[in-house]
Amino acid sequence: MDITSLTAVELGKKIRAREISVVDAVTASLDQIERVEKDVHSFVSVDREGALERAARIQEQIDDGRITGPLAGVPVAVKDNMCTKDMTTTCSSRILENFKPTFTAEAVRRLEKAGAVIIGKTNMDEFAMGSTTETSYYGVTRNPWNLRHVPGGSSGGSCAAVAAEECPYALGSDTGGSIRQPSSFCGVVGIKPTYGTVSRYGLIAYGSSLDQIGPIAKDVTDCAAILEAIAAHDPKDSTSIDRRTYVHTTSGKVRSGGKEEVCPAGYDFTGALVDDVAGMRIGIPKDYFGKGLDAEVREKILEAVRTLEERGAVVEEFDLGLVQYAIPAYYVIASAEASSNLSRFDGVKYGYRTEDYEGLHNMYKKTRSEGFGAEVKRRIMLGSFVLSSGYYDAYYLKALRTKALIKQEFDRAFEKYDIIIAPAAPTTAPELGKSLSDPLKMYLGDIYTISVNLAGLPGISIPVGTDSKGLPVGMQIIGDCFEEKKIIRTAYTLEKTRTYERPEMINNMSKKKEPAIGRKGEDDQCMKGGRA
Amino acid sequence: MAKQYETVIGLEVHVELATKTKIFCSCSTEFGGAPNTHTCPVCTGMPGSLPVLNKQVVEYAMAIGLAANCEITRVCKFDRKNYFYPDNPQNYQISQLYLPIARNGYVEIEAGSMKKRVRIHEMHMEEDAGKLVHDEWDDTSLVDYNRSGVPLVEIVSEPDMRSADEVIAYLEKLRMIIQYLGASDCKLQEGSMRADVNLSVREAGAKEFGTRTEMKNLNSFKAIARAIEGERERQIELLEAGKAVIQETRRWDDNKEFSYAMRSKEDAQDYRYFPEPDLVPVIIDDEWIEKIRSRQPELQTEKLMRYKKEFDIPEYDAKIITGSKHMADIFEAAAAICGKPKKVSNWLMVETLRLLKDHNMEPEEISFAPENLAKLVELTEAGTINNSVAKEVFEKIFLENIDPGVYVEEHGLKTVNDEGALEEVLKKVIADNPQAVEDYRGGKEKALGALVGQTMKAMKGKANPGMVNQKLREMI
Structure with a gap:
């Protein structure tokens, strides 16, 4: 069997059991990258030498018992909007071409502490603005399931890399669906945690009040383990919440035997890997399954819902309300924050500066005109407009109020339901080049994911099959704030009823390869059947 | 008869707070340091960095607010003020617009023999910018971010002052309060206290305010007084000539004792303020206010x-x-x-x-x-x-x-109390000045003074004058 077909947790286990060395694990990823990158192009940069050096160092630390966690020695790819010290961090933008940060993002630092080996930085929509990874300055990423299709975005590189088995897992970021939607398009699992769970320190901001970093992997077990490694209270991020002590007003109280118990949110995500949904109350928002949703996608999701029902979940349809206001509210808020967040890229301190200029203002103008792509400029202009004096109340303030109302809608829903199930996207992955020409239509594709960011909720996307074109369909499970455990538990239960599907090109590739190591009987239990 | 005019003045005063570290990072606020040595990713606006509020800034601001009889805002928030300039590394300044820390206060001032209240409209916290250094030879500009992120409070008064004397009295009062609180050293020359003057004139007795201008770059109380006088005269001359005062920002040149327009209202920038999403609201409860109040020196x-x-x-x-x-x-x-x-x-x-x-x-x-x-x-x-x-x-x-x-x-400056040494000198002085001795004996008291002086001189000022006097009388 292939090293690259293993999940992160499986690979970690073998590394700790000395069945696979860290260098071998990293080499396997690097070799796979070499094989598929010309087709898929998941990475903006691959740090081959650095990764091998780090692998040797981590091996020593595993050998002398300093690192013992489940991710020790496992390679990882990081979305290129997270700062990595002395490694280029471009946000897939020309304006940060060759930019090397002086510090490492907190989430990445925590992974490094857990023994992860960073092998490279993944491609994305420029500054995470887009849903296809086509707005990258460094070229498009292709969907490993069908190279003529997009991988989704903005964490398209991370999701494609995991699907193409270039790395066992990756980090993504999600502002309006940027982990869940590409996970859905690429047939992998991705979690967007509750706002405040993972530190944003070192994540180059797009929409600060919406951005969250999260894991992308082949299965739910990996995602839970990765989330456990990266989630922590960080005093460097004022919006970070200490879940060890934080008790959510609604989800933090549990009724048992007539008594109300107070439960802090906590960080024990792997504890939720329980194959049981008996009594789980599932809400299906009717508004999410009507017009605009592809029939095949609807069918696949409802099929999965029926499976959960068979496993004892209680399913009910309901009206969520305000669904149609989520997209305008999101684009106003996210663009407003982005217009300010991106103003620091001005050619003065770092990154790209125009060649010829006359005076300061001309330098600003030319640098930013040449350094940013069309979608980024569109959102900077939109954001600047909605914050302008005379328009602030009508747009920005109204959007903030809408955001608060949307949160209330979810609060009401979570009084009745433990989780909400929705599509991750209206369709499977579109073809390359079909989306950017009509940005409004592209924005509409975010309809099922955006509200979750506006309300600060956690959401997971897991594969539930493929459509007639052979492209993966993802299902989204949404929880109340701090209820990651419920969505992990539901996703895990569903996953147990299915087999992991690989893109055909990856299947064919590994058939041609020699088996790297022998397969042991005991490992079969944690392997999903059907994986070659 | 010439018209009588009244000057109406309101002030915006910036005060650098005396915290050891900056407002949103742990860099030193020390003045001086080689360029860009008191900096980190936060105060140089590096991508991915995030601000964390220094609690001491809030406490100093609360202390000033309380001392200036302000209401403290219980849920206070930061906002971003967006504008492009290289001294501002993020191209936005974290400030407060919608919910500033303190509002509706006043201070009592005494100008001449008059006591009056100057009302404080509001007071907010914000970060200072870096410093641009222009290299004329090289035709380049360099930026020093040491000052970037040094905490400031801006105290905005109502237009309650009517003369330069009142303005100086108000500034001295503020300075005194803030120095006593230990919240700032308030040095105008070093820029730890800066004042912008909003001034208009109107005919005595008029109800409406005239059009105001804002004067910047005032580095001393004297400059402020001169700028007020200069601007008052400039505006009156305009009105007397039948011209209108234009609402604008002017820069005072204290060497030339002249101000010139920097930008008019039409050129005023749209700062596109919006709530700072990287910071959470500061919740101030009674307990915290009481703690600060009880600590007031x-x-x-x-x-x-x-x-x-x-x-x-x-x-x-x-x-x-x-x-x-x-x-x-x-x-x-x-x-x-x-x-x-x-x-x-x-x-x-x-x-x-x-x-x-x-x-x-x-x-x-x-x-x-x-x-x-x-x-x-x-x-x-x-x-x-x-x-x-x-x-x-x-x-x-x-x-x-x-x-x-x-x-x-x-330096051997001790008073010589050694009687023997003194007597030796006295003997010599008496022997050398027979005339003065004669005069004294003849009843001229003044003559003694001359002898004392001679003695002190001979003893290089270290003699005890009382003792010299007494001894002289005895010996003569």
């Missing part, structure tokens, strides 16, 4: 009362000494050491004020240790040195902070 008015009562110091002297927190601190420390508050107060009121004036210094610039003043008082009280020597020694203390004990010893 004795302010100037209270201190003045206490000096009069406890040390029996005249009102005028107490006012001068408490007029500078620094001077009051020196006074109290020195008085505590030597136990002679009135003597200490005399040294401050007479010699210190004279030397400050001679050297064109502010009381804040006094640099000697209170211990040395206390020692000097002890030396004079014990008769170890006489008054004229003491004055000479004090000047040394004032200028070089010398230890008077050591200095007197090293």
